Amino acid sequence: MTAVRAAVEILKREGVVNAFGVPGAAINPFYKALKEGGGIDHTLARHVEGASHMAEGYTRANPGNIGVCIGTSGPAGTDMITGLYSAIGDSIPILCITGQAPTHLLHKEDFQAVDIATIAKPVTKMAVTVLEAAQVPGVFQQAFHLMRSGRPGPVLIDLPIDVQQTEIEFDPETYEPLPVYKPTASRAQIEKAIRFLVESERPLIVAGGGIINADASDLLVEFAELTSTPVVPTLMGWGTIPDDHELNAGMVGQQTGHRYGNATFLESDFVLGIGNRWANRHTGYALDVYTEGRKFVHVDIEPTQIGKIFAPDYGIASDAKAALELFVEVAKELKAEGKLPDRSEWVASHLERKETLQRRTHFDNIPMKPQRVYEEM
Numbered sequence: 001m002t003a004v005r006a007a008v009e010i011l012k013r014e015g016v017v018n019a020f021g022v023p024g025a026a027i028n029p030f031y032k033a034l035k036e037g038g039g040i041d042h043t044l045a046r047h048v049e050g051a052s053h054m055a056e057g058y059t060r061a062n063p064g065n066i067g068v069c070i071g072t073s074g075p076a077g078t079d080m081i082t083g084l085y086s087a088i089g090d091s092i093p094i095l096c097i098t099g100q101a102p103t104h105l106l107h108k109e110d111f112q113a114v115d116i117a118t119i120a121k122p123v124t125k126m127a128v129t130v131l132e133a134a135q136v137p138g139v140f141q142q143a144f145h146l147m148r149s150g151r152p153g154p155v156l157i158d159l160p161i162d163v164q165q166t167e168i169e170f171d172p173e174t175y176e177p178l179p180v181y182k183p184t185a186s187r188a189q190i191e192k193a194i195r196f197l198v199e200s201e202r203p204l205i206v207a208g209g210g211i212i213n214a215d216a217s218d219l220l221v222e223f224a225e226l227t228s229t230p231v232v233p234t235l236m237g238w239g240t241i242p243d244d245h246e247l248n249a250g251m252v253g254q255q256t257g258h259r260y261g262n263a264t265f266l267e268s269d270f271v272l273g274i275g276n277r278w279a280n281r282h283t284g285y286a287l288d289v290y291t292e293g294r295k296f297v298h299v300d301i302e303p304t305q306i307g308k309i310f311a312p313d314y315g316i317a318s319d320a321k322a323a324l325e326l327f328v329e330v331a332k333e334l335k336a337e338g339k340l341p342d343r344s345e346w347v348a349s350h351l352e353r354k355e356t357l358q359r360r361t362h363f364d365n366i367p368m369k370p371q372r373v374y375e376e377m
Contacts, residue, residue: 027072087123197229203343
């Protein structure tokens with residue numbers, strides 16, 4: 001079969017059922033294979049950048065599946081860069097597939113023969129122009145492995161038109177996805193982290209987008225309830241705990257914060273960050289203010305993320321779900337043994353701030369202020 005037909009068969013066996021894109025001369029062999037292969041619905045975008053955002057939105061709405069966007073050579077790939085940057089910043093796996101000029105015309109300033117792999121490298125986990133047709137199955141297999149392993153993120157595969165049309169030997173019936181790798185916390189690591197929490201008086205949990213990516217929101221809420229620890233969701237972690245839950249302490253930060261969230265954070269003496277990256281919209285630029293007077297434990301799937309912004313008192317490289325399963329297990333044991341401290345006063349103080357430090361919305365001014373409009377809505 002052609003290399004692109006093999007690629008389509010791999011997409012189906014990796015769970016892809018939807019794709020978004022815009023056809024064009026250099027990617028039309030792939031589109032032909034997509035049509036002949038069946039099993040994957042295609043949504044025609046009006047712009048290739050839009051297709052990349054559609055793929056990202058699809059992945060966000062369908063955890064475990066991966067959005068795919070497709071475009072022709074040259075401007076299609078460069079248009080996707082914004083979508084790739086968005087996806088890697090938020091740890092969202094999407095697969096971008098671009099067409100390319102024939103291999104013998106690369107680096108000769110041929111029509112739309114841009115070196116998209118080099119352009120996309122800083123905003124992807126892998127960006128590659130496939131020069132040998134026989135490598136196409138392996139490259140697609142590696143792409144799905146990388147997108148799903150460790151910290152999720154996007155991949156771009158660039159396919160010269162002659163590579164797409166070359167026939168190769170490939171048996172789709174025996175294809176198997178590569179095992180996904182995710183680091184897992186040990187029991188000893190979780191026990192040490194919980195000791196920080198137990199020894200503190202005013203602890204907080206900072207819940208990041210890694211919890212959503214790991215489908216571990218229920219575990220987070222269970223752990224917070226077991227230990228009576230208020231939770232600060234980051235912007236990417238919004239939704240990990242319901243807004244009306246008594247342990248939701250509000251958001252913190254210079255753009256995304258609540259008054260009561262910032263006030264409660266400044267009262268804390270210990271912070272357990274799970275699946276977050278200490279983004280500056282959350283911490284602000286004055287890290288001394290953010291860190292002074294409190295200890296930090298950081299749990300993240302990406303080992304190099306720990307200590308990247310500031311050095312925590314303890315760090316654990318782990319998938320959020322694997323870590324939270326152990327956090328819940330250890331917390332249940334400590335509660336049964338009566339070793340979890342009473343946090344009722346701390347929770348009550350956070351609830352008081354939540355009730356009293358609301359943004360002002362009631363204005364009688366004329367002309368009418370925008371805040372009044374939202375209050376009435």
